[in-house]
Amino acid sequence: MAWLRSLSVQVLVALAAGLAVGTAxxxxGDAVHQAVGGVEALGGLWLNALRMTVVPLIFCVLVTGIAQMADAAAxxxxxxxxxxxxxxxxxxSALxxxxxxxxxxxxxxxxxxAAQALRAGAQAPAIGAQTAPDFAAWLRGLAPANPIAAAAEDAVLPIVVFAVFTGFALTRLPDGRGRPLLDVIGALGDAMILIVRWVLLxxxxxxxxxxLxxxxxxxxxxxxxxxxxxxxTSLAGLAVTLxxxxxxxxxxxxxxxxxxRATxxxxxxxxxxxxxxxCLPAMIExxxxxxxxxxxVANLVLPLAVAIFRMTSPAVNLAACLFVAAVMGIEPTPLQYAGAVAVALAVSVGSVGLPGQVSFIVSVAPICLALGLPIDLLPILLAVEVVPDIFRTLGNVTGDMAVTTILAREKASEVEPTQA
Structure with a gap:
């Protein structure tokens, strides 16, 4: 059957099989536990292979996504x-x-x-008590003094700020001088996406x-x-859809x-x-x-929306991260929430158009890092993303058509007085 060839279905079946075999x-005895530990190391290798692409991929897709937005605005x-x-x-959506x-x-x-068992099962690192960051220090840290050091320390919010400024700046260089570098960054992002696709195989x-x-x-x-x-997470997607x-x-x-009748x-x-x-052809029609x-209006707004707008992305991605925080027993600070919202908005633009499994890692991992959370649980959550992804898409296409309808009404209200 065709559905058995779906990677999402295969991953879900693999998770169910791993949980069942692991429970047994x-x-x-000890020999069985050691054997499971050996197999588990293979899962750790796979997780690290995903991890190594996160930071460069975030930077690349944000720079190219921001540049695309700047070009569209012009x-x-x-x-x-x-x-x-x-x-x-x-x-x-985020709020x-x-x-x-x-x-x-x-x-x-x-x-x-259950949370303690899941943490132990996923071998997520223990996190000590968090202290509320000083506002002045948090504000200073938004602009990274050393972007390379920020990347090495998984300081995602400064990386996002640096990428946003870089994306806008490259579009403002005279005589198209920024285009070659945008092409290089875009190619690097495509290479990272290809690596993630290989890993996801x-x-x-x-x-x-x-x-297991x-x-x-x-x-x-x-x-x-x-x-x-x-x-x-499905509830968050459903709320945005409504x-x-x-x-x-x-x-x-x-x-x-x-x-x-239209939707x-x-x-x-x-x-x-x-x-x-x-769904784009049906949305336009x-x-x-x-x-x-x-x-x-329809021929401009709908393709633009599909290219850079996913209304449910901040909601569902933040929901996933808040659930991870609940499992880890961590209550993020207000400043961390503010940073997480900023990251969620930025990556929702940069990750549009990526395959579902790729966009999950690219979108959710940076928000987790902004909240001070480990990403070790994400591969397990990826396996059950099939249902929330349905609500993601339902909300996205509905939001695309809603914005187009609103702009069409605004356009009509501008024309009518002139005709009168």
């Missing part, structure tokens, strides 16, 4: 206004997630026993090896924690029956493909023919 191995007022809507909705996930975890906390093996250790130490309790993760869906009729002034087939395609790009958006 936990009842064995193409005209419509594109610039679209970018303003994109930025505002991404910030709303909505912080509120909903925080409340959900208060009402439905992660079991202390071995994801079923790596996740099985890691799941989790199952041996955490037992069947790990499955319950992972199910809770799926529910919480907000995006409401924007069309309430802000874009689309008639509710037309809005439902229904697009959302069905999003559910089936989990790809905003694959339904927005123009059913909602009546001018071709000029």
């Amino acid at each position: 191995a936990g009842m064995g 193409t005209g007022r419509l594109a610039a206004r679209a970018l303003v809507w994109f930025a505002g909705l991404l910030l709303l 909505l997630s912080l509120g909903i996930v925080g409340l959900t975890l208060d009402l439905w906390p992660v079991s202390a026993e 071995a994801a079923p093996i790596g996740v099985f090896a890691l799941g 250790g989790v199952g041996m130490r955490a037992g069947v309790g790990a499955a319950g924690v992972l199910a809770q993760y799926v529910v919480i 907000v995006a869906y409401a924007l069309g009729p309430f802000v874009g002034r689309a008639r509710l029956n037309l809005w439902a 229904a087939p697009v959302m069905a395609a999003a559910f089936a493909t989990q790809s905003s790009l694959a 339904r927005t123009r023919d059913v909602l009546g958006a001018p071709a000029k």
Whole structure:
């Protein structure tokens, strides 16, 4: 069957098999435990292979993504206004997630026993008590005195700041002098993505090896924690989807029956493909023919949205990181939350267009690092990302169509007085 060839399905099956075999191995003797430890080392090797690409990939995709945004803003007022809507909705997505996930975890906390077992199973490093950083020191640290040292120390927020400035600066150099360097950085980013794809080819093996250790130490309790993760991250994606869906009729002034008729087939395609790009032709057709958006607006805004806008990205990525914090028993400081939101907004732009498994690592790992969290749990969470990814795509395509509808209404309101 075709679905068995899906990497996401293979990774999920590998995790289930690893947890089951590991749970059985936990009842064995020392020889069995040593054998599991040997296999687990293979999972550690696979995780380190992913780790080595994170920092250079973050820098490269941010520089190229920011440059793409700057180029788009220069193409005209419509594109610039679209970018303003994109930025505002991404910030709303992040803040909505912080509120909903925080409340959900208060009402439905992660079991202390299950969290401890999952930490031990994933062999996540112990983290000492955190002290609230001094605001002045945090503010000074936003601009890295030494970007290389910041990269070596996994100081993600300064790297993001450096990448954003670099991306904008390269687009402002006269006579296109920044284009050759952008091409080099883009090529390096593509090379990192290729490496991640190679590493992900071995994801079923790596996740099985890691799941083996989790199952041996955490037992069947790990499955319950992972199910809770799926529910919480899916809830964050669903909340953003509902907000995006409401924007069309309430802000874009689309008639509710037309809005439902326009979005229904697009959302069905999003559910089936989990790809905003694959839904682009349907989005353009339904927005123009059913909602009546001018071709000029739909043909510019929707491809731009697919290229640089993922409305659910900050929400679901932050939800994943807040869940990791809950498992680790860490309460980030307000400044860390602020940094995590900034990183979430930046990487949501830079990681658009990447394959699902690649974008998960690129998007979630930097936010974890900004919150002072280890990323050792991420490969396990990647294995159950299939369901949250559906809600990611549903929210993204709905948000794309909502912004297009809003801009079409604004365009019409500008033209009508002139015609009158």
